[in-house]
Every structure is written in structure tokens, then in C-alpha cells.
Amino acid sequence: MTTAHQSRRPAILYIASRLPELSETFVYRELFGLRGRGRRVLGASVRAPRGNVGDEATTMLAREVVIAYSRRTFTALPFAFISNPAALAQALIDAVRADHPTLKSRLKHVFQAMMGLGLGWRARNQGIAHVHAHMAHVPAMVGLYAARILGARFSFTGHAADLFVQRSALRFKLDEADFVSSISNWHQQFYREIGEPTTLRTPLVRCSVAVPAEIGERGRDVVTVARLVRKKGIDLLISAFATAALPGWRLRIIGDGPERASLERQAVALDLGDRVTFEGAMPHARCLEAIAASGMFVLPCRTAENGDQDGIPVVLMEAMAAARPVIAGDLPTLRELVRHGETGLRVEPSRNEDLVAAMQRIAADAEYARLLGANARALVEREFSDEVNLTRLCAALDHAAVNA
Numbered sequence: 001m002t003t004a005h006q007s008r009r010p011a012i013l014y015i016a017s018r019l020p021e022l023s024e025t026f027v028y029r030e031l032f033g034l035r036g037r038g039r040r041v042l043g044a045s046v047r048a049p050r051g052n053v054g055d056e057a058t059t060m061l062a063r064e065v066v067i068a069y070s071r072r073t074f075t076a077l078p079f080a081f082i083s084n085p086a087a088l089a090q091a092l093i094d095a096v097r098a099d100h101p102t103l104k105s106r107l108k109h110v111f112q113a114m115m116g117l118g119l120g121w122r123a124r125n126q127g128i129a130h131v132h133a134h135m136a137h138v139p140a141m142v143g144l145y146a147a148r149i150l151g152a153r154f155s156f157t158g159h160a161a162d163l164f165v166q167r168s169a170l171r172f173k174l175d176e177a178d179f180v181s182s183i184s185n186w187h188q189q190f191y192r193e194i195g196e197p198t199t200l201r202t203p204l205v206r207c208s209v210a211v212p213a214e215i216g217e218r219g220r221d222v223v224t225v226a227r228l229v230r231k232k233g234i235d236l237l238i239s240a241f242a243t244a245a246l247p248g249w250r251l252r253i254i255g256d257g258p259e260r261a262s263l264e265r266q267a268v269a270l271d272l273g274d275r276v277t278f279e280g281a282m283p284h285a286r287c288l289e290a291i292a293a294s295g296m297f298v299l300p301c302r303t304a305e306n307g308d309q310d311g312i313p314v315v316l317m318e319a320m321a322a323a324r325p326v327i328a329g330d331l332p333t334l335r336e337l338v339r340h341g342e343t344g345l346r347v348e349p350s351r352n353e354d355l356v357a358a359m360q361r362i363a364a365d366a367e368y369a370r371l372l373g374a375n376a377r378a379l380v381e382r383e384f385s386d387e388v389n390l391t392r393l394c395a396a397l398d399h400a401a402v403n404a
Helices: 004-008 022-036 056-064 071-083 086-097 103-122 138-150 170-176 185-194 234-244 260-269 284-292 314-321 352-364 366-384 386-402
Strands: 011-016 040-045 128-134 153-157 179-181 221-225 250-254 276-280 296-299 326-329 345-347
Touching (some): 011 138, 022 040, 022 056, 022 128, 022 386, 040 056, 071 103, 086 103, 086 138, 128 138, 128 386, 138 153, 138 170, 170 185, 221 284, 234 250, 234 260, 234 352, 260 276, 296 314, 314 366, 326 352, 345 352, 352 366, 366 386
Parallel strands (some): 011 040, 011 128, 128 153, 250 276, 326 345
8 A cells, every 4th residue: 555655755657568467477576576665666558458467466556557558648649749849859850860670660669659758648747757668669668758758767678579579779778768677697788789888777687586485395297387489499398298208297388379279289299198288377376386386397498480589587587496497498598597507407499309308317316406496596596586686676766866
């Protein structure tokens, strides 16, 4: 509940593509974490959130967020332009000079800017001093212009597809931001190669996880939690599980997506029967329960044909926090989390035999699995935990406020 003292504090507006979103728990968990530290944080969603994410807190958040792409925002546009007549002209200039790959991308810039200006007008009486966007594409552009009309500071967090596949005007956004949260050392260097931001403007603020107080007993399930898309490598996992022939083990695939039907056909063709189950999307709490009861967590992610790849999947951190041994695809972004042979195993996704061997070793060597899990949990506690990264984020917000 917001206290009278909190209501007088400057607010932070958090904006994401959809808020809340089941596949992006890191966004709303970060928002709730800041609220838990006494910050007044409001939510905005580019598009209306989808359905029930699974608990009371997120259901309430879905009801209270401001929807940017909505009739109310269009209605607000004339008032936004009257209040700041130079805003649209500046947006047009920005669209011309920004690092866009196509004319279509420049036109999208103008539309997204208009929606941001309308959103900012709608939120003008909320005392917003900072706008933070999760995802470097549409939410960042909308958030940037909302911040402009509000006279607020602006920052964003980039992740994966928004940087690798759907990138647009990234250098422009880097230049305009007060800071850009880097979810990994790899991302920090990536931003520096595109622009020339300083360390203070690309602070390391990882997508973080809660570290459970207790560690459960390892079961005999291979668990993966993922959106069923090409870059996650679930087809590789099914193939390797069939080849590994782990007696008494089953494969639990949690998540949904466009590849589900083909993956189910693959499992049938490999005659896996009830040894593999497709359980669909689940509320976050149930995903954590499945991870905690597993014997290993496997996500053989890879770079898809269109260049899409993962940043650092939060679900890997959640498995490591639960002291589960993890196997992941060998992507550059993952090497600081899954340290091969120390905090987990990395495999070349195209080499089925490597994934098979990794699964067989963890299944057969309980002490090795325990050691990997213990090391993984220790790394998450010191580098990827909520406590550590909320402190980093608050420091970045406070630094931006002082240096505005």
C-alpha cells in the first residue's frame, strides 16, 4: 500500500512491451523490488497485458498499468502537442538523423515518438522524475519521448531480440539515455562498441533472481522452461534426451510457443511416450517448483537463423539459485554465468554428442552434480541475486538524479 510519504516522492515510470508478461518475470519483479525498497514506481505497457499471469500482485499490476497504444493516448496527443509544440518537430528531426536501417523504421520512430508524447501527457500529474524502459526497441523509444514531455530522466535495459533482431536507432537511444542498464559484462562491451558511453552510463545491473532459503532434494527429472522458439534449442534437447537413454528419468518441457506442435511430433517420432511431457505455460511459482524438484536443468540455446539469441536467460539463474546442475548452449552472453565445469556445463548446440554426454554425466555422478549446483548457487548469491542488483539499480537511479 502506498503511504502518504511515498505518494509525495518523485515517481519512476516502468514501461515494457507488455507489463506484466509471464515470459518476462524479470521486469515486474524488478518493479516490485524497487517498491519494496520504498521507491514509488508506476507501470506502463506498450500494449495491453495478456490475461492472468498467475498471482494477485501481478493481476493488480495488470489492472493499474497505463496502456501506451490505446485510444486514450491518441486522444491525449493534441494536448501534448499544444503543451510542447516543439516536441513533434524534434521527433521528426530525430527520426531523420537517428541510426535507422530503413525508411519504414524511421516512420515507426515517428509513430512511437507520438505515442510516447501522448503517454507522457497522460502521466503528467503523477510526479514522474524518471522513465525506465525494459527492451531497447519499442518500449525504449516510447519511454524516451514520454520522459521528454515529462521533463524526466530516461534509461533502459536491453536484452536479446531487441538488440540482435529488432534493433533500431540503438546508437541514438544510447546517446539520449541518462544510463543503460547492462545485464552482463558482454552487454556492457556491446554498448561501448556501438557508442561511447562511459562505465557510469552503462552500469552492470543484472536481471536478478530470489535465492531460495532452502535447497530441495534432487529428483530424476530433466526440466526446461522456455518459450518454444528456435533459439531455445528444445528440439536439440529432445533429440539428446532420446539418445542419452537415462533410466528412470523423464523430460519435462514447460512453456509454449510456435514450435510446440513440431516438437510434440518429434517426441512421438522418437517413441519417447510418457518419458517426455509438454506442460505448457505455467505461473512463475509453479515453474520454480518444477525447477526445485528437478535433477538437472537444460537449455541448449543457440543462435537462430535470423540472428536471434538469448541474453542471459533468467530461468538459468533460477535453476542455479536452487542449486540445480545446469547445461546451456555455449553462447558468448552466457559464459560469465555458466562457467564450464565450475557452475554448470556449456555445450556446442550443433554437437548432439556433447549434450548427450553432459546429461549422462550429471545423471550418473551425483557428487559432481552436487558440486556444480553448489558452485552455481554461490555465484548467483554474490552476483545475480535480487539484493545485489537492486542495490546497483538504486545507485544508478540516484546517480542520474544527482547529475540530471
